[in-house]
Amino acid sequence: MDILVVLENNNGAIHRMSLEAIVAAQKLADEQNLSNAILAIGADSNALANAAAHYDTGEVLTAEHNLLSVYNSDGYAAALRQVIDQEKPSYVFFGHTYMVRDYVPKISAQLQRPFLCDVISLKTNDGLSFAKQAFNAKLAADLGVASEGTILVSFQSAAFNADLISSGSAEIREVAVELDEGMIKTTAEEPFQEEAGGVDLTAAEIIISVGRGIGKEENLPIAEALAQAIGGEISSSRPVVDSGWLPSFRQIGSSGQTVSPKLYFALGISGAIQHVVGMKGSKNIVAINKDAEAPIFELADYGVVGDLLEIVPKLTEAILAAKN
Numbered sequence: 001m002d003i004l005v006v007l008e009n010n011n012g013a014i015h016r017m018s019l020e021a022i023v024a025a026q027k028l029a030d031e032q033n034l035s036n037a038i039l040a041i042g043a044d045s046n047a048l049a050n051a052a053a054h055y056d057t058g059e060v061l062t063a064e065h066n067l068l069s070v071y072n073s074d075g076y077a078a079a080l081r082q083v084i085d086q087e088k089p090s091y092v093f094f095g096h097t098y099m100v101r102d103y104v105p106k107i108s109a110q111l112q113r114p115f116l117c118d119v120i121s122l123k124t125n126d127g128l129s130f131a132k133q134a135f136n137a138k139l140a141a142d143l144g145v146a147s148e149g150t151i152l153v154s155f156q157s158a159a160f161n162a163d164l165i166s167s168g169s170a171e172i173r174e175v176a177v178e179l180d181e182g183m184i185k186t187t188a189e190e191p192f193q194e195e196a197g198g199v200d201l202t203a204a205e206i207i208i209s210v211g212r213g214i215g216k217e218e219n220l221p222i223a224e225a226l227a228q229a230i231g232g233e234i235s236s237s238r239p240v241v242d243s244g245w246l247p248s249f250r251q252i253g254s255s256g257q258t259v260s261p262k263l264y265f266a267l268g269i270s271g272a273i274q275h276v277v278g279m280k281g282s283k284n285i286v287a288i289n290k291d292a293e294a295p296i297f298e299l300a301d302y303g304v305v306g307d308l309l310e311i312v313p314k315l316t317e318a319i320l321a322a323k324n
């Protein structure tokens with residue numbers, strides 16, 4: 001087997017970043033004439049495998065065990081290691097999720113194989129290389145692996161577009177994994193998004209992001225009303241979090257979250273590189289800023305030069321009127 005994509009379960013459905021990893025695998029398989037497969041691991045693996053069987057892939061594997069019914073890094077690492085030992089994939093692809101950051105380094109250390117993490121693209125023109133950002137996204141380094149054996153690769157959110165996934169029809173095969181309770185030394189707490197009030201910004205389709213231009217905490221309801229009218233989630237640039245107006249899990253950027261919604265509103269955000277790296281994968285960017293020279297306009301699909309405190313309430317009103 002050449003490429004194995006490992007799925008992550010997001011409340012019973014395939015995580016969007018796993019779909020993006022499948023697109024990466026389909027691209028590599030296409031360009032280098034390689035075989036690819038998808039693995040569903042742990043709880044609900046049959047439901048996930050059934051969904052994955054509708055994509056263009058060689059086969060879908062499942063690895064189930066009662067010790068995997070709740071996520072724990074020891075069990076997942078041991079199970080995936082056994083699958084890798086049996087199937088010997090050249091590449092194992094993941095979305096760069098919190099869970100992957102938790103358990104995949106264990107496999108890398110145990111197998112003594114490289115883990116190229118948070119990769120933003122892959123190139124096949126001059127041998128295979130994977131690009132990774134460095135120095136606060138000011139540089140992109142192309143990484144290649146010289147040795148033989150399995151390479152673990154996780155992709156940054158929005159590195160690939162999940163809408164480009166190719167359909168197909170694949171058989172499902174179960175891979176036996178042997179685990180015992182002695183192997184499980186850790187217990188995972190509730191997933192991050194649960195701790196963060198049920199909000200997973202990386203999966204949000206519409207995000208209303210506020211920057212320092214919102215002026216003061218008392219103005220936040222203006223953005224929240226727009227979010228409510230349009231069915232979006234609130235996020236922010238760092239100064240808003242530093243001021244304590246929003247909790248840190250809502251920060252977008254190099255020291256916050258990386259998001260790729262269908263629609264991203266940047267309200268009073270200048271467009272500093274540390275913010276932009278976290279949202280540049282958004283499909284449509286609408287910027288409202290009173291400074292026509294603000295760098296965010298270089299990135300925006302739609303730009304409005306003006307005072308957000310005047311424009312946003314009118315926009316919300318118009319959306320609500322159109323809905324009624």
Ligand SMILES: Cc1cc2nc3c(=O)[nH]c(=O)nc-3n(C[C@H](O)[C@H](O)[C@H](O)COP(=O)(O)OP(=O)(O)OC[C@H]3O[C@@H](n4cnc5c(N)ncnc54)[C@H](O)[C@@H]3O)c2cc1C
Binds near residue numbers: 273
């Ligand atoms: C190591 C490091 C990590 C960092 N990580 C992050 C990160 O993860 N995320 C992040 O966001 N930043 C991060 N930063 C900070 C980053 O460099 C910027 O300072 C920050 O993004 C600026 O936020 P802002 O655009 O909200 O504020 P500003 O740059 O102050 O911009 C405010 C904007 O609002 C506009 N404005 C003001 N009033 C109005 C109004 N009434 N109507 C419309 N527009 C208005 C102004 O014209 C201006 O463009 C990091 C910095 C460092 C050094």
